[in-house]
Amino acid sequence: MADIKPFRAWRYNPTLSGNIDxxxxxxxxxxxDKQRKALYKNPHNSIYLSVPQQPDASNKAHLLLExxxxxxxxxxxxxxAIYVYYQYFKLAGSTKEFCRKGFISNIRAYNWNENVVLRHENTIPSAVNDRIELLEKTELNVSPTHGLYTDTNHILERYMDEAILHPLYESEDYQGVKDVLAVIHDAAIISIFIxxxxxxxxxxxxxxxxYEGSLAYREKMTKSNPAHTGEEGYNFHLMYLTNTESDDIRILPTHRLIKGINDFNEQEILNKLEQHFIIKVLDDADTANEIIVGKQWAFALLFKENTYKVRLKPEALTSMTWPFPDAVKKLDLTVMHYFIIEKVLGIPGKEQRQSNNITFDRSFGDCLTKVISEEAQMAxxxxxxxxxxxxxVCASxxxxxxxxxxxYPKVICGFVFSSIKEEEFKSPVYSPF
Known part of the structure; x- marks a missing residue:
């Protein structure tokens, strides 16, 4: 199954990391864009490696890294080492402090068809190409992706709890989240993780x-290396791993904004929705997101002047023609993309990934503002x-x-960097790994 390895992280010099924030x-x-401009003011900020400036961005990152x-x-x-990474956070409207516990290590980059690392979303090709080019030039994993494993016995947490008592870094990030990093060097304990x-x-x-950038780069390097063994640095990828059985895994909704549709007409949209949805007019747009909470196949539709709660009629699901298993068909998001975006708004499913008519925003307040200001036609x-x-869905x-x-929260960039350059990747002779 999943093969993980400790690694020798590149980290900021202690003379700088005292101000890790x-x-x-x-x-x-x-x-x-606003954050980028502010971060670029510090010539040593990790943004220069993760989002290098154009033009010739990847070459700039390579030269700066050297x-x-x-x-x-x-x-x-x-x-x-394995690097323990805890994130302490609160959610809006709650006083409870959560702590998402996990660790950062290298993991073998498995193709999707190997059924070891499972994806739950598709990617946008242009964004993948950008990551491939940067990885190829720098041979550096600048920030860990986030993976989930399942362990109902919580075996690793006791070792992580011990390590986090002696942190390398403590920081408050742009999300208002407290990020804490610690390290485990003990070979016996690392072996338990492995x-x-x-x-x-x-x-x-x-x-x-x-992750797809790592897969593409590994494939390219494998073809060009006649002495390929499978243990070279390019076979591995940096990942932050957390336990699905933790109470502190939080997934926030991402809303859809619609814009640029020709002959857009609110009443015609409502008329089309009536076939499959129960529609209710809402008096207060400010609480629309709260009204739909916990209700299956329920959505709030924001227009400039009016707000509606719509909920799919249960019998309507049988009319869905997309060839998906029930685990996918019954998702709120599948219902939204099929019945609202394709059937009502007229954007075919195959075109939705590339459509300029659909944008994404996780902030309800932003969605409301953009609709009122006519930056979007509806949300x-x-x-x-x-x-x-x-x-x-992954199992399907x-x-x-x-x-x-x-x-939520997002992992931050700048605590550790992982090199896949062979002389920097391979374990030293004195290491049991």
Missing amino acids: ELTSPLFDVVS EWKTKGIIIQDKLP ELIKGKKIILADGHHR IITNEVSIEEVKS GYTMPQKSTYF
């Missing part, structure tokens, strides 16, 4: 583009996806609609 950055696919290594801006740890994960399948929660507000739904061998899940 100033060196971390959001992941490449969530960082805003400069950082030469000047000691970043230093490689001498011992292979053996436990060996018996698991891994659900890829976040980072599909980066479709949805419920969150459960971890059990993610498991069911199918994927969810794009942008189905937003695992």
Whole structure:
């Protein structure tokens, strides 16, 4: 099953990491233009490796990385390790503090058909190409993707809890989340991690583009290396692994914004919806997201002047012609993309991934603002996806609609970097790994 390895992380020089908050950055696919501009003001911020500036971005990242290594801006740890990573956070409207517990290691990059690492979403090709080019130039995994394993006995948590008592870093990130990193060097304990994960399948929660970038790069390098053994650095990928059985796995909803549809007409949309949905006018748009919470196949539709709650009639599901198993058909998001976006708005399912008419926003407030300001013609507000739904879809061998899940909080970039350059990847002679 899943093969993980400890690694010797490249980390910021202690003379810099005392202000680690100033060196971390959001992941490449969530960082805003405003955040990027602010982060670029610090010449040592990790944003320069994860989202290098155009033009010739990947070459710039490569040259800067070599400069950082030469000047000691970043230093490689001498011992292979597993890095424990805890994220302490709260959710809006709750006083409870959650703690998502996990660890960062290298993991073998498995093709999807090997059925070891399971995807639940499709990717956007242009974003994958960007990640391949950056990986090829730098030979560096700049930030870990997020994977899920299942262990009902919580065997690894006791070792992680012990390690986190002696943190390397503590930081408050852009999400308001407290990020804490610790390290495990003990070979006996690392072996327990390796053996436990060996018996698991891994659900890829976040980072599909980066993971596919690793797959593509591994394939290219394998073909070009006649002495390929399967143990070279390019066969591995950096991943943050958390337990699905934790109470602190949180998935936030991602809403759909619709714009640029010709002859857009609110009344015609409602007329078409009546065939399959029960429609209720809402007096207050500000609470529309709260009204649909926990209700299967229920959505809030925001227009400039009006707001509606719509809920699919149960018998309507049998009319869905998309050839999916029930685990996928019964998802709120599948219902949304089929009955609302395809059947009512007229955007065929095969075109939705590339459609300029659909954008995504996890903030209900942003959706409301964009509709009122006419930046969008309408918003479709949805419920969150459960971890059990993610498991069911992965087990079916199918994927969810794009942008189905937003695992919260996001992992940050800048704590550890993992090199796949052979002389930096391979374990030193004094290591049992």
